[in-house]
Amino acid sequence: MTALPEAIENHAAQGVLALRWPDGREAHVTHARLRAACPCSGCRALRRAGGNVAVDATVRLADIEPVGAYGLNLTFSDGHRRGIYPFEMLSTFASM
Numbered sequence: 001m002t003a004l005p006e007a008i009e010n011h012a013a014q015g016v017l018a019l020r021w022p023d024g025r026e027a028h029v030t031h032a033r034l035r036a037a038c039p040c041s042g043c044r045a046l047r048r049a050g051g052n053v054a055v056d057a058t059v060r061l062a063d064i065e066p067v068g069a070y071g072l073n074l075t076f077s078d079g080h081r082r083g084i085y086p087f088e089m090l091s092t093f094a095s096m
């Protein structure tokens, strides 16, 4: 099972979500990058078809809602809120 982040910190002004993992890794992921990686069925279908999710660089996280021990449901300032980001996926940002 994927470890849960030890800390989740949203730096709203910089547009960065900071995650710290129990193994000491830290990730600073921009909100735009998170939006582009949205794992909802609609965005996945778009990428599978060879398209890119249109992301404005100024897009911001509007809300972060935990989904149990599974992940985070992220709401963005462009109104998109269908993406539930598994911790397993979020942890891959740390190594990049």
Ligand SMILES: [Zn+2]
Binding pocket: 038, 039, 040, 041, 042, 043, 044, 080, 082, 083
């Ligand atoms: Zn999506």
